[in-house]
Amino acid sequence: MQVLHLDKVTKTFGQLKALDQVTLSVAPGEVYGFIGPNGAGKTTAIRVLMGILQATNGRATLFGQDAWQHAVELHKRVAYVPGEVNLWPNLTGGEVIDLFVRLRRGSKTRYEDELLERFDLDPTKKCRTYSKGNRQKVALVAAFASDADLYILDEPTSGLDPLMEEVFQQCVAEVKAQGKSVLLSSHILSEVEKLCDKVSIIRQGHIIESGSLQELRHLTRTFVSAKTARPVPSLADNPHVHDLSQQGDSLSFSVEVPHLGEVLSLLHQHGINSLECMPPTLEQLFMSHYEREG
Amino acid sequence: MRGLFHGTSHLVRFILRRDRTRIPLWVLGLSAFMVALVPVFQNLLLTGEGNSVFAMMMENPAMVALVGPVYGAANFHTGAAYANMMLVFCVIFVAVMNIFLITRHTRADEEAGRVEMIRSLPVGRLASLGAAQLTAFFTNLLLALLTSLGLYLLRGTGMDLSGCLLFGFALFASGLVFAGITSIACQLTANNRTATGLALGVLMLMYLLRAAGDITAAEALSLLSPIGLATRTQVFVNNYAWPVLVMLLEAGLLVVLSWWLAQRRDVGQGLIPAFPGTRHASKSLSTPLGLALRLTRTTALVWAYALFFLAGTYASVFGEMEGFLNNNPLLKAMFATNPDFGVTEQFISLLNAVMIMLGMVPILTTLQRVVTEERAGHAEHLLGRSVSRFEQLGAYALIALVMSVVYPLLIALGFYVVGSLVYPQTPGLSTFLISAYAYVPAVWVFIGLFLALAAFLPRQVPLGFAYLGFTFFSIYLRRIANLPDWLRKLTPLGHVPQYPLEKISPAPLLVLCAIAATLTLLAFIGYRKRDVQTQ
Numbered sequence: 001m002q003v004l005h006l007d008k009v010t011k012t013f014g015q016l017k018a019l020d021q022v023t024l025s026v027a028p029g030e031v032y033g034f035i036g037p038n039g040a041g042k043t044t045a046i047r048v049l050m051g052i053l054q055a056t057n058g059r060a061t062l063f064g065q066d067a068w069q070h071a072v073e074l075h076k077r078v079a080y081v082p083g084e085v086n087l088w089p090n091l092t093g094g095e096v097i098d099l100f101v102r103l104r105r106g107s108k109t110r111y112e113d114e115l116l117e118r119f120d121l122d123p124t125k126k127c128r129t130y131s132k133g134n135r136q137k138v139a140l141v142a143a144f145a146s147d148a149d150l151y152i153l154d155e156p157t158s159g160l161d162p163l164m165e166e167v168f169q170q171c172v173a174e175v176k177a178q179g180k181s182v183l184l185s186s187h188i189l190s191e192v193e194k195l196c197d198k199v200s201i202i203r204q205g206h207i208i209e210s211g212s213l214q215e216l217r218h219l220t221r222t223f224v225s226a227k228t229a230r231p232v233p234s235l236a237d238n239p240h241v242h243d244l245s246q247q248g249d250s251l252s253f254s255v256e257v258p259h260l261g262e263v264l265s266l267l268h269q270h271g272i273n274s275l276e277c278m279p280p281t282l283e284q285l286f287m288s289h290y291e292r293e294g
Numbered sequence: 295m296r297g298l299f300h301g302t303s304h305l306v307r308f309i310l311r312r313d314r315t316r317i318p319l320w321v322l323g324l325s326a327f328m329v330a331l332v333p334v335f336q337n338l339l340l341t342g343e344g345n346s347v348f349a350m351m352m353e354n355p356a357m358v359a360l361v362g363p364v365y366g367a368a369n370f371h372t373g374a375a376y377a378n379m380m381l382v383f384c385v386i387f388v389a390v391m392n393i394f395l396i397t398r399h400t401r402a403d404e405e406a407g408r409v410e411m412i413r414s415l416p417v418g419r420l421a422s423l424g425a426a427q428l429t430a431f432f433t434n435l436l437l438a439l440l441t442s443l444g445l446y447l448l449r450g451t452g453m454d455l456s457g458c459l460l461f462g463f464a465l466f467a468s469g470l471v472f473a474g475i476t477s478i479a480c481q482l483t484a485n486n487r488t489a490t491g492l493a494l495g496v497l498m499l500m501y502l503l504r505a506a507g508d509i510t511a512a513e514a515l516s517l518l519s520p521i522g523l524a525t526r527t528q529v530f531v532n533n534y535a536w537p538v539l540v541m542l543l544e545a546g547l548l549v550v551l552s553w554w555l556a557q558r559r560d561v562g563q564g565l566i567p568a569f570p571g572t573r574h575a576s577k578s579l580s581t582p583l584g585l586a587l588r589l590t591r592t593t594a595l596v597w598a599y600a601l602f603f604l605a606g607t608y609a610s611v612f613g614e615m616e617g618f619l620n621n622n623p624l625l626k627a628m629f630a631t632n633p634d635f636g637v638t639e640q641f642i643s644l645l646n647a648v649m650i651m652l653g654m655v656p657i658l659t660t661l662q663r664v665v666t667e668e669r670a671g672h673a674e675h676l677l678g679r680s681v682s683r684f685e686q687l688g689a690y691a692l693i694a695l696v697m698s699v700v701y702p703l704l705i706a707l708g709f710y711v712v713g714s715l716v717y718p719q720t721p722g723l724s725t726f727l728i729s730a731y732a733y734v735p736a737v738w739v740f741i742g743l744f745l746a747l748a749a750f751l752p753r754q755v756p757l758g759f760a761y762l763g764f765t766f767f768s769i770y771l772r773r774i775a776n777l778p779d780w781l782r783k784l785t786p787l788g789h790v791p792q793y794p795l796e797k798i799s800p801a802p803l804l805v806l807c808a809i810a811a812t813l814t815l816l817a818f819i820g821y822r823k824r825d826v827q828t829q
Contacts, residue, residue: 047674047826047828050674050677050678051677052674052677052678052825052826052828053825053826053828054823054824054825071677071682072680072681072682073680075678075679075680075681076680078678080678080679082671082674082675082678084671085671086670086671086672087672087675088585088589088672091575091579091588092571092572092573094571094572094573094574094575095571095572095574095575095579096575098574098575098579099575099579099580099585100675100679102575102579102580102581103580103581103582103675103676103679103680103681104679104680105679105680122570123573124570124571124572124573125570125571126571128485128487129485129568139675
């Protein structure tokens with residue numbers, strides 16, 4: 001059974017189609033990356049999953065149950081951090097965390113104090129004095145302090161400094177180690193790359209690519225830079241080689257991944273002095289999708 | 295010393311640019327309000343016997359506590375009455391304007407990190423504070439001149455040029471005192487909200503000091519307060535200028551003190567460190583209702599006190615009202631036409647209607663929170679946890695319901711307790727209670743309406759307030775404007791029996807209850823079916 005499943009979910013706001021036939025599933029124990037630029041529909045999809053918005057068409061389920069109908073019951077097993085964390089200005093951070101943990105009505109908080117220390121958050125301050133990063137920390141502490149089966153995190157690190165991002169990544173790794181599932185929406189690709197088993201890319205309400213990072217990398221090109229003993233004239237004619245530049249004995253180009261072997265053997269015939277192959281980063285993956293779609 | 299204020303004039307221009315609509319709105323709005331009421335006083339105060347009765351009414355200790363001492367009662371002309379009724383409130387408005395003007399351009403800018411940017415430029419350390427104070431000076435001056443001119447143009451009996459100028463400059467000087475007080479509050483506290491709160495607290499204290507000084511033998515207390523000092527000008531009666539000079543001196547000392555203090559603190563800090571808040575939530579903060587209570591309790595309690603005291607203030611003049619109305623045929627024709635009942639009894643239902651409508655303001659803003667909490671992104675935290683729509687809507691509905699039942703009790707008690715102290719012929723408590731509680735079903739219709747708006751038309755909740763405005767017009771102002779009676783039938787309050795003039799008939803009240811129940815039921819069904827409003 002899937003922990004989380006969107007089945008051809010469409011959501012319209014008046015004329016605007018925010019989600020168009022979005023399908024996505026997260027299996028138990030999986031950390032799932034949900035990436036796309038601002039306004040692509042990540043937050044809308046998550047709000048449908050949280051029963052905050054109702055799908056116009058299609059079905060959203062958590063643990064096999066309808067996300068809208070059974071929201072209250074289901075949320076006992078889910079920890080959620082919204083994309084824009086707005087808190088009550090005249091409550092302290094500590095009060096908000098307590099309130100959040102109590103409202104989940106799930107099992108009791110286990111290491112709230114430890115989390116506060118790790119995230120370096122002063123819970124005695126009023127929320128009005130918190131920066132965006134600190135408000136996010138409040139939501140993250142409340143989320144990770146709860147014993148949930150599924151963590152739905154909507155761009156949780158957009159206000160955190162690099163040190164705190166590190167702490168966040170540790171927390172995700174810890175819940176993953178406990179066999180919990182995580183849906184992590186982000187536009188910080190290095191983070192998704194580091195944490196996620198699987199990725200879906202969303203753009204203008206459509207899922208344009210899904211799969212493991214390995215699978216997605218097959219769709220793109222590997223970047224090669226090399227020095228050869230003799231020039232390689234036939235490289236320019238190879239249909240699988242792109243962006244070629246040659247300066248003296250150094251070459252750089254990108255090559256379609258399925259044809260990497262045959263191109264390398266071509267280089268080998270001309271005597272390789274140095275060779276560097278770089279797998280595509282998620283950034284490149286992302287950009288190439290955008291270019292292709294125009 | 296010069297280096298400390300380097301760049302002040304540039305910053306003043308910058309403030310004027312940022313506030314190019316705000317300052318004119320304050321100045322024009324306040325002066326227009328003050329000036330526009332002069333003809334109202336002139337028309338209501340017919341010469342002769344009525345004026346001395348009016349002066350007598352104003353000399354009642356409750357009224358003195360509210361608006362200040364009466365001067366020139368022997369010849370209570372328009373000017374004397376106007377100064378008596380208006381000056382204290384005008385000073386309060388001007389003080390509020392100054393408090394917001396100073397905090398906005400000092401502490402609020404500091405909190406937003408804007409002062410840091412300014413300080414990185416070649417400007418003096420006191421330039422930001424000085425620029426805010428200089429802007430306040432010019433704003434108050436403009437307000438004083440416009441008000442003086444306007445008062446003189448529309449002048450009523452007894453309002454000569456020197457009086458009009460003195461009225462304006464009493465506002466000017468008291469405004470500067472509050473600008474100074476706020477400047478100091480901004481140095482003491484560590485953030486904008488506490489600074490504003492402290493300054494408003496001092497304003498309230500000054501009002502209370504004046505009230506205490508005015509009704510007791512300890513008049514010195516009034517002289518400690520700028521509000522009290524302003525009334526001591528006895529403007530339009532004796533036109534004393536010395537209180538203005540005293541206030542100007544005080545303002546100067548306060549401003550210099552604020553400069554001295556400002557140099558003894560760091561940017562972003564206050565001389566009094568911020569207190570840490572509580573680490574853990576109390577037991578009550580565990581449910582949606584607990585949270586809703588926490589968010590609304592202050593407003594609910596402040597309004598509860600205010601309604602009780604306002605009812606008491608009305609009641610304090612029950613005795614004089616009879617005489618006053620008998621001497622003012624215009625008002626008598628408007629409010630007291632039934633010869634079978636005493637003036638007070640004829641007034642009870644209308645007074646209750648006014649108080650109930652006032653009390654609806656906090657009730658309806660509580661219900662509006664259902665939507666504002668969604669818009670602010672707060673409701674998402676609750677509904678994303680194990681909280682049902684029913685609990686969320688129910689929390690605010692329940693608080694509104696409790697307020698709607700408690701406020702009429704406080705209103706009736708306010709009328710009865712104070713009324714029976716000052717006027718032996720005050721009707722019994724049950725009369726006030728029945729008259730006030732007769733309005734509760736109509737209030738419930740409004741509660742049902744607001745719940746339904748929140749459920750079905752969340753963007754249109756302000757329409758509900760427009761309907762309350764119309765209700766106030768059709769119930770109360772309609773009488774003054776002499777418009778047809780059927781207008782009041784367009785609002786739930788118009789169907790409430792006017793006890794004790796009319797008997798309580800259950801039919802209209804039951805219909806109102808049924809409408810309220812239907813709207814509420816629909817709201818609870820509809821709220822489960824709609825998307826949460828997001829930014």
